[in-house]
Amino acid sequence: MAGDSAVRRWLPGVEVARTYRREWLRPDLAAGVALTALLIPAGMGYAEAAGLPPETGLYATIVPLLVYALVGPSRILVLGPDSSLAPIIGAAVIPLAAGDPARAVALAGVLAILMGAVLIVGGLLNLGFVTDLLSKPIRLGYLNGIALVVIVSQIPKLLGFSVEGVDLIGDVTETVRAIAAGRVDPTALAVGAASIAVIVVFRLFKSRIPGVLVAVAGSIAVAYALGLAEDIPMVGALPRGLPAPALGGLSWADVASLIGPAAGIAVIAFADTGVLSRTFAARRGESVDGNQEMRAIGAANVASGVFGGFPMSASSSRTPVAEQSGAKTQLVGVVGALLIVAFVLLAPGLTANLPSAALAAVVIVAATSLVDVGGMVRMWRMSKTETGLALAAFLGVALVGVIEGIAVAIGLSFVAVVVHAWRPYRTELVRVPSVDGFHDIARHPEGHRIPGLVIVRFDAQLFFANGAMFDDYVRGLVADAPDPVRWVVIAAEPVTGLDTTPVDELVELDTFLDSRGVRLVFAEMKGPMKDRLIRFGVGDRFGADRFYPTLDTAVEAFGASG
Structure with missing residues (x-):
C-alpha cells in the first residue's frame, strides 16, 4: 500500500x-x-x-x-x-x-x-x-x-x-x-x-x-x-x-x-x-x-x-x-x-x-x-459579486496579460473575503413555539425573546476588521431590548477565529455590560477559541463560569440565576 x-x-x-x-x-x-x-x-x-x-x-x-x-x-x-x-x-x-x-x-x-x-x-x-x-x-x-x-x-x-x-x-x-x-x-x-x-x-x-x-x-x-x-x-x-x-x-x-x-x-x-x-x-x-x-x-x-x-x-x-x-x-x-x-x-x-x-x-x-457565456449568465443569477470577479479576470487576461489578470482577480477575491467577513450575517436567537432550540428572529418573527436575556449569533471569525461591529451590534440589541437585560449569551459555535483586536473589543463590551449589571457569557465556544483567550491574557477575566457547552445549559443557568 x-x-x-x-x-x-x-x-x-x-x-x-x-x-x-x-x-x-x-x-x-x-x-x-x-x-x-x-x-x-x-x-x-x-x-x-x-x-x-x-x-x-x-x-x-x-x-x-x-x-x-x-x-x-x-x-x-x-x-x-x-x-x-x-x-x-x-x-x-x-x-x-x-x-x-x-x-x-x-x-x-x-x-x-x-x-x-x-x-x-x-x-x-x-x-x-x-x-x-x-x-x-x-x-x-x-x-x-x-x-x-x-x-x-x-x-x-x-x-x-x-x-x-x-x-x-x-x-x-x-x-x-x-x-x-x-x-x-x-x-x-x-x-x-x-x-x-x-x-x-x-x-x-x-x-x-x-x-x-x-x-x-x-x-x-x-x-x-x-x-x-x-x-x-x-x-x-x-x-x-x-x-x-x-x-x-x-x-x-x-x-x-x-x-x-x-x-x-x-x-x-x-x-x-x-x-x-x-x-x-x-x-x-x-x-x-x-x-x-x-x-x-x-x-x-x-x-x-x-x-x-x-x-x-x-x-x-x-x-x-x-x-x-x-x-x-x-x-x-x-x-x-x-x-x-x-x-x-x-x-x-x-x-x-x-x-x-x-x-x-x-x-x-x-x-x-x-468560451462559456452560459456559465457567466448562471453566475450572474447566483452571485453578482462573483460575476464581478469573473469579469475582472476576463478583462485582466484579455487587456493586460494572463498573469496580471489572474493577480487582479485573486486580489479582488481577497477584498471580497475581507468585506464579507467585515459585515457577516449576525442575528438574535429566540424561542419558536412548538420548535426545539433557538432560532433566527429574522426568519421566525413569530418567535419570542426570554425576558431579561439576549442571545446573539455572529456568523464569522472575529478579527481586526469586524470586532468593533460585533461590539456595536451587541450593545444595540441590549439597548433595544423591550425588557431590562440581565444576561447576554454569545452563541459562539460559528466563531472559528479570534485575534487580539476583537479580544480588546470583548473586554470593552464586558466592561460596558458589567457597568449596567449585565452578565456576558458564551455558549458552544470551541476549545481552541478558549485557549486563545487564555493565551491573549484574558483567561482570568473570562473564567470557566462564563462558558457553557450548549445554549440550553446557558439558558437554564440564566433561569436559575433568578
Missing part, C-alpha cells in the same frame, strides 16, 4: 498505465495524431518569438511531454512553449547571448533548469496552495479571456496576413487596419474557412475520425496539388535534429544573472499552468494536487533545459485541441512527442505545404471550446 501511494504521488503516469483501459487507446492515438499538427508549428513559432532557433521549440515540446506523461498529475494537460513566456525568455537571454545562437540556446537551457529547480523546490515545500486561490469565478473569467486573446491572435493568419500588435487592443487595431487596406488573401481565407467548416461538421456528426486531422491533412493535400506554397503563407519545413544537451560555453556569472528571470518565469508559468490544470480537471470530474503539479512542471522544465529546450508551461491553445480530439490520458502527449521525432527524422518537409490559415482554423475552433 505504501509503495502504491508513493507511485501515485511521484509517478502518476505509472499508475495510469497500470489501470489503462483498452477503449481509451483509439481516442488517445487519434488525439495524439491531431495534436501533432499543432505542436510542430507552435513549437517552432514560439522559439523564434524568444529569439532562438526553431528546432529548440521542438525540443521544448518533445522532452517535456515525455517527462510530464510520467510525473504529471493531469491526464489531459499539454505542455510546450508558450506565448506568454517567449518575450520574457528573449529579454533574459538575447542580451547575454551577444548575437551567438549557440550561446543563446545554452543560456535558454540554463534558464529552464533554474526555473524548473525553483518549481521543484516550491512543490517540495508544499507551495502549490497557490492553485487554491483560483476560485471558480477566476477560472471562468480566465478561460473566456484566454479564448478571446487566442481567437483574435489567429484571425490575421486566417485572413492571410500578419500583424505586429503586442496585445489584444493592438492586435484588433492592426487587424482592422489590414482589412481596410485590402490585405485579406481570398485563397488563405477560403482554406481557413473550409478548415473550420470541416472541423465543425465532423464535430456535429460526432465522427470517430477527428475533424482536426482531416482539415490539416486536407489542406496540405490541396496546397500541394494546387501549388499554393507561392501564393499564401505556409508553416514551413521542419529542421532536422533530435534533442541533445547544449549547455556548453557558460560561466557561473551567466548562471547567476539568470536566477532572477528564472524565478519570475517560474511564477508566471505555474500560475498559468495551475489555472489551466485545475480548470480542465474540473471539466472532466477529476482533481489535481497543486504541489504535485508544481513538481511535475519543474521536472519537465529541467529536462527541457538539459536537452536543448527552453522554459515552457501548459498550453492554453494545444490543451483544448487534445480535449476536443477525445484525449483520455497522458498517452496523447507521448504520441505527439514520438510523432514529432518521426517527422523530424523521416519527413521534415511535410509541413512545407501546411497553410498557416488551416493551422489558425484549428486553433480558433479549439479556443471556442473555452
